[in-house]
Amino acid sequence: MKPEEIIDPANRVYARPRLLTEVNTHYCPGCSHGVVHRIIAELLDEMGLEDRAVGVAPVGCAVFAYNYIDVDWVEAAHGRAPAVATALSRLSPENLVFTYQGDGDLAAIGTAETIHAANRGENIAIIFINNAIYGMTGGQMAPTTLIGQRTATTPYGRRVDLNGHPLNITNLLAQLPGTCYVTRQSVHTAPAVRKAKNAIKKAFENAMAKKGTSVVEIVSTCNSGWKMTPAQANEWMATHMTEHYPLGDLKNE
Amino acid sequence: MEEVRLMKGNEAIAHAAIRYGCDGYFGYPITPQSEVLETLEALMPWETTGMTVLQAESEVAAINMVYGGAATGKAVMTSSSSPGVSLKQEGISYIAASSLPALILNVMRGGPGLGTIQPSQADYFQAVKGGGHGDYHMIVLAPSTVQEMADFVGLGFDLAFKYRNPVLILADGIVGQMMEKVVLPPARPRRTQQQIEEQCPWAATGRHGRAHRNVVTSLELDPAKMELNNERFQRTYAAIEASEVRFAEHYTEDAEYLIVAFGSVARICLKAIEEARGQGVKVGLLRPITLWPFPKAEIDRLSKQVKGILTVELNAGQMIEDVRLASQCRVPVAHFGRMGGIVPNPGEVLTALFNHFPEAKQ
Amino acid sequence: MAKIKGAVTVNKERCKGCNLCVVACPTDTLSLQPLEVNDRGYHFAYMSNPDACIGCCSCALVCPDACIEVYRVKLD
Structure with a gap:
């Protein structure tokens, strides 16, 4: 059978999700953000949440997330997404409120807002993209940058004596009584993408069921910032990142 | 009720x-x-x-x-x-x-x-x-x-x-x-x-059947569009300045000197003005209720009537800059302020008025 | 035994040529265009070995730009 015979709407098993807008993303080729955006768009459609979802966009590479997923959005100041989401959720409890944040937004400038929203058990889902670097500003050190990792501000590699330790904030969040589900996933292979999708689905379900705060960390890549090809970045992530940020559920209540 | x-x-x-x-x-x-x-x-x-x-x-x-x-x-x-x-x-x-x-x-x-x-x-x-x-x-x-x-x-x-x-x-x-x-x-x-x-069709309420998504953001990287945003803000501010200026006046009708003060200090000044009036000194009070938009036109008008203006503030002299601008420096504008949490009494205000405008006493 | 045959389409203008689909494909169906580029200058992905496709969706799942559609038929 020739491809032209197979390519028929009746045989389609995978299509671009309806809730992704038509615009091309500004992300670099191979960026993990695009995969996570696609998963979210798929889930919002499959779960029938299109009319009730409000996303909170961060400051960082994902600042324009609102241009790509076709639901209501609020763009927060740097690090304040959990505070913004707190009000969105408390004032519109019927809605699904989720934040989408990078490591700088969530684990550096917004640490207080992250921890306190999670500790209050706000009924929100936090999607946390950890690529161990500041992508948007040109590849500087993030709170999650690994020891020895080179960035624009750690040109000779991160040193504990100069820069402190990588912050494993997801482990911290798992210890808070306000969180109901804390998991660490990746999107570098097809099976990983399937698992990550299930995790985000669970986080959305928890938020709708008012079970408290769910945190889904996606251990990601920034091939531009890491100065690798996308495939090399995936490999480096799987080898080095998961050592410090091991994949799997940290909490599931 | x-x-x-x-x-x-x-x-x-x-x-x-x-x-x-x-x-x-x-x-x-x-x-x-x-x-x-x-x-x-x-x-x-x-x-x-x-x-x-x-x-x-x-x-x-x-x-x-x-x-x-x-x-x-x-x-x-x-x-x-x-x-x-x-x-x-x-x-x-x-x-x-x-x-x-x-x-x-x-x-x-x-x-x-x-x-x-x-x-x-x-x-x-x-x-x-x-x-x-x-x-x-x-x-x-x-x-x-x-x-x-x-x-x-x-x-x-x-x-x-x-x-x-x-x-x-x-x-x-x-x-x-x-x-x-x-x-x-x-x-x-x-x-x-x-x-x-209905009132806020722009709000991020969840789409609820709305044909388009609502996005609340302050970000606009296209400078031409960002300038348009700024022009829109400025139009709003102009509309506010045209319609929402609020102030209160006391004894300004025949005033030869004007005190401008806001908030609680205006009440202290009013007491001082009543004492001054008891001594035959014609002082009036303008109390801006909206500090922005500032009652520029009213201060402009009064500055053509009075001989001097005193601003009284709990600071080193901030509103005085707007009073000077509004009065176009037609008359001397002086400042009396206390700082650091000190609140002046009416006697101090009166003393300050006479210190700055000694001719008012005659 | 039923045989699965697949095929994919790549929205070539949306593709950024990141190569992740090529790496993810278990049957070496996909390649990046060696010479041709799209309007944005990317060597976009295409089925260089269409006969190998089993319609497993791995390529579409790892695609950051959602530019791959997957089709599958079961042959008896």
């Missing part, structure tokens, strides 16, 4: 918020305004009107909760005092830049830095000249009585929604802490979700 009560200005803010149908309050304790949050927690409005009240982890979080709440079209507010309001400036700039309605209360204390917990008016510049980054204005209301504290909650929300712009109630520690008779307004119900969606 209307109700007459004796209470602190801060308590009046809390009662008024519930009665004016406020949907959410987000705050962080700081003296001298903690009674706002305390009173709301004690009144438990979530049991009656459904209003949300939340003690945030910081002033920064509180203002960003206000940003989030305002983004849904709800009537939301926060309160703080000077150091806390400094922390809120980033959030206020975002609220203004996203064209969101919100109400912010600053019960000013002496600064700079941690300063003192005693009254001050040293945040005038911060309030009327921006405070945060970028070209924006808040509508700034300056209450001088506990009654105005209550009334300005309603007025503040009305103006905030009319212009989709943040409104600041710039009070001081005196108005926040003193007890006075206040007539609390009859309760007006919180708006229904349907009313909110």
Whole structure:
């Protein structure tokens, strides 16, 4: 059978999700953000949440997330997404409120807002993209940058004596009584993408069921910032990142 | 139903918020305004009107909760005092830049830095000249009585929604802490979700069948579009300046000298003016109620009538700059201020007037 | 035994040529265009070995730009 015979709407098993807008993303080729955006768009459609979802966009590479997923959005100041989401959720409890944040937004400038929203058990889902670097500003050190990792501000590699330790904030969040589900996933292979999708689905379900705060960390890549090809970045992530940020559920209540 | 009560200005803010149908309050304790949050927690409005009240982890979080709440079209507010309001400036700039309605209360204390917990008016510049980054204005209301504290909650929300712009109630520690008779307004119900969606078609309420998504953002990387955004803000500010200037006058009809003072200080000045009048000195008082928009035209008019103007402020001389601009330096404009939490008495004000304008005594 | 045959389409203008689909494909169906580029200058992905496709969706799942559609038929 020739491809032209197979390519028929009746045989389609995978299509671009309806809730992704038509615009091309500004992300670099191979960026993990695009995969996570696609998963979210798929889930919002499959779960029938299109009319009730409000996303909170961060400051960082994902600042324009609102241009790509076709639901209501609020763009927060740097690090304040959990505070913004707190009000969105408390004032519109019927809605699904989720934040989408990078490591700088969530684990550096917004640490207080992250921890306190999670500790209050706000009924929100936090999607946390950890690529161990500041992508948007040109590849500087993030709170999650690994020891020895080179960035624009750690040109000779991160040193504990100069820069402190990588912050494993997801482990911290798992210890808070306000969180109901804390998991660490990746999107570098097809099976990983399937698992990550299930995790985000669970986080959305928890938020709708008012079970408290769910945190889904996606251990990601920034091939531009890491100065690798996308495939090399995936490999480096799987080898080095998961050592410090091991994949799997940290909490599931 | 209307109700007459004796209470602190801060308590009046809390009662008024519930009665004016406020949907959410987000705050962080700081003296001298903690009674706002305390009173709301004690009144438990979530049991009656459904209003949300939340003690945030910081002033920064509180203002960003206000940003989030305002983004849904709800009537939301926060309160703080000077150091806390400094922390809120980033959030206020975002609220203004996203064209969101919100109400912010600053019960000013002496600064700079941690300063003192005693009254001050040293945040005038911060309030009327921006405070945060970028070209924006808040509508700034300056209450001088506990009654105005209550009334300005309603007025503040009305103006905030009319212009989709943040409104600041710039009070001081005196108005926040003193007890006075206040007539609390009859309760007006919180708006229904349907009313909110009609009034705020821009709000991030969830699409609920809407054909397009709503995005609340202050970001626009295209400079041409960002300039258009700024031009839109400036049109709003021009409309506010044209329609919303508020002030009160006492004894200005035949005044030869004018005192300009706002907030609680205006009441001290009024007492001084009454003493001066007893001595045959024709002094009048102009009390700006809106500090932005500033009553420029009225000061311009009065500057053609009087021989000198004295601004009295709890600071080193801030509003005086706007008074000088508005009067176009037609007459001498002098300043008398106390700082660091000291409040002058009427005698000091009178002495200052005569020191600056000795000819007034004859 | 039933045999599965697949095929994919790549929205070539949306593709950024990141190569992740090529790496993810278990049957070496996909390649990046060696010479041709799209309007944005990217060497976009295409089925260089269409006969190998089993329609497993691995390529579409790892695609950051949601530019791959997958089709599958069962042959008896």
